[in-house]
Amino acid sequence: MSLLSIRNMKTSIGQYAVLHDVTFDVPEGGVFVLLGRNGAGKTTTLRSIMGLWSPSPGSVTFRGQDITGMHTADIARLGIAYVPENMGIFGTLTVDENLILATANGKFDKARLARIHELFPALERFRDKQAWSLSGGQKQMLSVARAIIEPRSLILIDEPTKGLAPSIVAAMAEAFREISRTTTILLVEQNFNFAKSLGRDMAVIDDGRVAHAGTMADFAADLDLQDRLLSLSV
Amino acid sequence: MTALTQTLGRAGGVNLLPVFIAVIAFVLIGAPSSWITLTVAGLAMGMMLFLMASGLSLVFGLMDVLNFGHSAFVSFGAFISATVLAGLGGWLTADSWALNSMALIAAYLAAITFGLIAGWFFETVIIKPVYRDHLRQILITIGAMIVAEQTILAFWGGTPFSVARPAFLEGSWIIGDVSIEIYRAFAFALGAAVFVMLYLVLNRTRIGLLIRAGVEDREMVEALGFRVDRLFIGVFMLGSALAALGGAMWAGYETLITPHMGADLMIVVFIVVIIGGLGSIEGTLLGAVLVGLMSNYVGFLAPKLALASNMILMVAILLWRPNGLRPAVK
Amino acid sequence: MSNPMTQTPANTGTMMVKGVVALIAALLLFAPFLFQDTRSLEVAARICIFIVLVASFDLLIGYTGIVSFAHTMFFGFGAYGAAILLKQMGPGWTPVILGALAGVGVSLVFAVVIGLLSLRVKAIFFAMITLAAASVVLVLASQLSHITGGEDGIIYKSPDLFKTATKLAVDEDGKVLRLWGVRLNGKLAAYYFVFATSLILFLAMLRFVGSPFGTVLKAIRENEARAEAIGYRVVAYRTAVFCLSAAIASLAGTVYAVWLKYTGPDTALSFSIMIDILLMVVIGGMGTMWGAVIGAVLMILAQYYLRDLMGAAAEATANIPILPQLLAPDRWLFWLGIIFILLVYFFPKGIAGTAMERGAAKGGGA
Numbered sequence: 001m002s003l004l005s006i007r008n009m010k011t012s013i014g015q016y017a018v019l020h021d022v023t024f025d026v027p028e029g030g031v032f033v034l035l036g037r038n039g040a041g042k043t044t045t046l047r048s049i050m051g052l053w054s055p056s057p058g059s060v061t062f063r064g065q066d067i068t069g070m071h072t073a074d075i076a077r078l079g080i081a082y083v084p085e086n087m088g089i090f091g092t093l094t095v096d097e098n099l100i101l102a103t104a105n106g107k108f109d110k111a112r113l114a115r116i117h118e119l120f121p122a123l124e125r126f127r128d129k130q131a132w133s134l135s136g137g138q139k140q141m142l143s144v145a146r147a148i149i150e151p152r153s154l155i156l157i158d159e160p161t162k163g164l165a166p167s168i169v170a171a172m173a174e175a176f177r178e179i180s181r182t183t184t185i186l187l188v189e190q191n192f193n194f195a196k197s198l199g200r201d202m203a204v205i206d207d208g209r210v211a212h213a214g215t216m217a218d219f220a221a222d223l224d225l226q227d228r229l230l231s232l233s234v
Numbered sequence: 235m236t237a238l239t240q241t242l243g244r245a246g247g248v249n250l251l252p253v254f255i256a257v258i259a260f261v262l263i264g265a266p267s268s269w270i271t272l273t274v275a276g277l278a279m280g281m282m283l284f285l286m287a288s289g290l291s292l293v294f295g296l297m298d299v300l301n302f303g304h305s306a307f308v309s310f311g312a313f314i315s316a317t318v319l320a321g322l323g324g325w326l327t328a329d330s331w332a333l334n335s336m337a338l339i340a341a342y343l344a345a346i347t348f349g350l351i352a353g354w355f356f357e358t359v360i361i362k363p364v365y366r367d368h369l370r371q372i373l374i375t376i377g378a379m380i381v382a383e384q385t386i387l388a389f390w391g392g393t394p395f396s397v398a399r400p401a402f403l404e405g406s407w408i409i410g411d412v413s414i415e416i417y418r419a420f421a422f423a424l425g426a427a428v429f430v431m432l433y434l435v436l437n438r439t440r441i442g443l444l445i446r447a448g449v450e451d452r453e454m455v456e457a458l459g460f461r462v463d464r465l466f467i468g469v470f471m472l473g474s475a476l477a478a479l480g481g482a483m484w485a486g487y488e489t490l491i492t493p494h495m496g497a498d499l500m501i502v503v504f505i506v507v508i509i510g511g512l513g514s515i516e517g518t519l520l521g522a523v524l525v526g527l528m529s530n531y532v533g534f535l536a537p538k539l540a541l542a543s544n545m546i547l548m549v550a551i552l553l554w555r556p557n558g559l560r561p562a563v564k
Numbered sequence: 565m566s567n568p569m570t571q572t573p574a575n576t577g578t579m580m581v582k583g584v585v586a587l588i589a590a591l592l593l594f595a596p597f598l599f600q601d602t603r604s605l606e607v608a609a610r611i612c613i614f615i616v617l618v619a620s621f622d623l624l625i626g627y628t629g630i631v632s633f634a635h636t637m638f639f640g641f642g643a644y645g646a647a648i649l650l651k652q653m654g655p656g657w658t659p660v661i662l663g664a665l666a667g668v669g670v671s672l673v674f675a676v677v678i679g680l681l682s683l684r685v686k687a688i689f690f691a692m693i694t695l696a697a698a699s700v701v702l703v704l705a706s707q708l709s710h711i712t713g714g715e716d717g718i719i720y721k722s723p724d725l726f727k728t729a730t731k732l733a734v735d736e737d738g739k740v741l742r743l744w745g746v747r748l749n750g751k752l753a754a755y756y757f758v759f760a761t762s763l764i765l766f767l768a769m770l771r772f773v774g775s776p777f778g779t780v781l782k783a784i785r786e787n788e789a790r791a792e793a794i795g796y797r798v799v800a801y802r803t804a805v806f807c808l809s810a811a812i813a814s815l816a817g818t819v820y821a822v823w824l825k826y827t828g829p830d831t832a833l834s835f836s837i838m839i840d841i842l843l844m845v846v847i848g849g850m851g852t853m854w855g856a857v858i859g860a861v862l863m864i865l866a867q868y869y870l871r872d873l874m875g876a877a878a879e880a881t882a883n884i885p886i887l888p889q890l891l892a893p894d895r896w897l898f899w900l901g902i903i904f905i906l907l908v909y910f911f912p913k914g915i916a917g918t919a920m921e922r923g924a925a926k927g928g929g930a
Contacts, residue, residue: 050457076459088454090447101447102458106440300688370908372631372691373846377905384898501699504692538707545700552681
């Protein structure tokens with residue numbers, strides 16, 4: 001059974017239908033990559049899973065439980081974390097406050113915190129700094145760290161490499177590889193090389209529909225398909 | 235110039251504005267004793283305005299809800315506490331400090347209790363159906379304000395209602411040639427105590443952490459697994475209770491209240507939150523103290539300009555900082 | 565969401581609304597002949613002016629979705645402009661015209677400053693800032709008594725043509741001519757001055773919302789971000805509408821000042837007028853223009869005649885606790901407030917908007 005399955009999801013924002021018919025399954029374990037052009041509906045898909053937009057009709061099932069229409073907070077409590085495109089950092093809070101907020105009971109699990117500090121040393125160095133003063137890469141690290149400060153089953157990550165320097169992207173890839181050993185990641189990505197190096201399974205969204213789904217190995221080998229689904233149409 | 239800005243920033247930045255205004259007023263007024271009296275009055279007024287405005291500011295910050303009916307809590311707080319004080323007239327005039335204070339505490343508790351209950355009712359019945367719809371929010375809360383004001387008129391009538399004060403808060407302390415009204419000092423102290431409590435709750439507790447985070451990014455707090463809407467009811471009730479307490483204190487300060495007092499104060503409260511920046515209690519305190527001082531200084535120097543001076547202050551600050559002095563989110 | 569204004573007019577709801585408006589227009593046109601007493605003429609003139617005032621407010625709230633509490637302020641600028649000059653220069657047309665121009669000028673300056681200051685930041689600031697500005701102007705008007713007459717206001721004479729003693733036509737005896745029992749005197753001329761200017765201003769606004777400019781406004785109202793993305797400068801458009809609505813409110817104020825021959829805080833500036841305008845536009849229906857007509861008529865009739873009714877109700881319930889207090893004639897706002905809240909909940913489009921939508925729904929609606 002897949003961890004997350006999405007069936008015929010249709011989401012409208014205001015009067016504009018953004019997703020027309022999205023159906024795919026995320027298996028447990030590893031990194032599942034969602035690809036697609038700008039404006040294809042990838043972010044909307046993640047937000048719909050998270051309950052930040054409500055899809056209608058259509059359904060989202062997590063571990064066999066229908067979570068369509070549930071409150072965002074209740075969805076999160078099931079063990080789904082969300083790292084939005086804008087990172088969602090609380091700038092006026094310190095790095096540690098950002099992290100402790102994400103814990104279920106307001107206390108750090110020492111072992112997990114140590115592991116996070118190992119993955120992202122900057123977060124230990126700047127733990128008492130207000131988060132707005134961090135660099136873009138550090139904010140991204142904080143956002144990811146916040147998602148794994150508690151044990152989760154699934155992390156939704158929206159374009160984590162956007163605007164980051166290559167060295168930080170490499171560090172991020174390393175971190176994701178490490179995280180995906182214990183937690184499933186649903187990754188939305190524009191940077192195909194980054195996605196290729198991480199993903200096991202993948203789907204492409206185009207114009208609010210799933211245009212292709214399969215394994216990353218097959219997709220990476222099929223240059224024609226890549227060209228058709230990802231290149232900018234002129 | 236930059237060096238000067240930095241020095242000012244280290245010394246407190248915009249927090250120095252009230253001091254700056256106080257110094258200018260000192261020069262303009264000339265007489266130190268009048269200046270002290272006015273400054274105490276301004277600080278007391280500022281603290282009461284802070285109580286009335288803090289809830290409005292937090293509620294807006296957390297849920298993007300602007301409650302134009304907020305003034306109703308102020309008016310009801312004033313009238314309820316005044317009625318309780320009138321009912322407990324025997325305790326007030328008794329020659330016992332304990333009975334005096336018990337009457338006052340009973341009056342304030344009545345106002346606070348009303349604020350909590352009315353806040354819950356207001357949030358659930360009036361505001362919840364129109365979350366995220368600013369136009370209807372403004373209209374509905376204006377409607378609620380009308381109904382509330384009319385209800386006060388129906389219960390208490392249109393004639394000014396006089397407010398009894400406990401004996402120990404009457405009179406002034408005379409130090410040299412400076413006279414300080416005891417009630418003003420008391421209002422300042424109570425307001426400051428409430429501010430400190432609010433500050434500690436917001437900065438030292440987990441609930442406070444959630445509120446601060448929610449003001450910045452509600453969606454993200456929800457995505458981390460917390461029901462901001464439930465938190466919001468609590469904040470709304472607290473804000474209403476503080477407004478009612480502010481109204482109760484204001485009643486004792488003015489000693490004569492009318493059903494329109496809420497609507498009149500609302501303007502000032504709006505100016506306070508606009509100046510301070512929505513969503514932060516530090517900003518609200520700053521705005522409240524500025525407006526309180528300004529009103530009293532200008533009221534002394536050029537009585538006709540008192541209200542206009544706040545308006546001018548607001549326009550000047552908005553031209554300088556369109557989001558207010560200390561908005562919650564940078 | 566269906567937008568009544570852009571739909572083909574051939575639906576029953578719209579026809580009904582327009583029919584009612586046409587009937588109202590006809591009644592107002594013949595009001596002096598149909599209702600031959602002073603109070604009725606007073607009511608009719610007030611309705612004419614408030615239709616313009618409310619419609620100009622609708623330009624703002626209904627077509628841009630922003631709420632201003634400064635509308636009476638602009639109304640007051642127009643009224644005080646004419647009043648002060650009529651008092652200083654004596655009756656005549658020059659002070660009326662100069663007063664109107666001055667009112668519009670001051671209104672435009674205020675509108676531009678407020679608009680640029682607060683439409684740029686959060687829309688909600690706009691509501692608060694306009695409220696603050698309006699209250700300061702109200703306080704200034706009652707304090708600068710040597711110019712404005714303070715709380716007492718200003719009493720003055722209107723141009724000679726509008727004097728009750730003026731004879732528009734005389735019979736062979738030199739007495740004022742009667743037409744269907746109505747004296748053709750200056751009072752009648754004054755009423756038709758009010759009626760004609762109101763009609764012209766209202767038609768101008770109708771023309772405006774049908775123009776390309778009005779179409780852009782609707783686009784902004786429907787989706788601000790999208791309109792901005794297409795390249796419309798939303799702040800500029802909103803400030804322009806704010807100015808236009810302020811100018812028309814100011815002109816309405818001038819006309820009212822000429823009609824009343826008295827201007828004071830209660831008639832031209834008070835916050836309760838602002839509440840009235842809000843109630844009228846919401847009850848009538850925002851964003852339709854027709855709603856302004858219906859709302860103004862209903863509210864003013866209620867103001868003048870509902871109180872009598874409530875007085876009777878209060879007497880009838882005299883021995884029930886608290887109910888008589890709530891039914892007292894002075895408490896009519898209490899009930900209007902409740903009706904208002906219910907309307908905003910259940911019929912946010914008001915009478916006109918709901919009627920037009922119901923009619924349109926058959927053709928394929930929301």
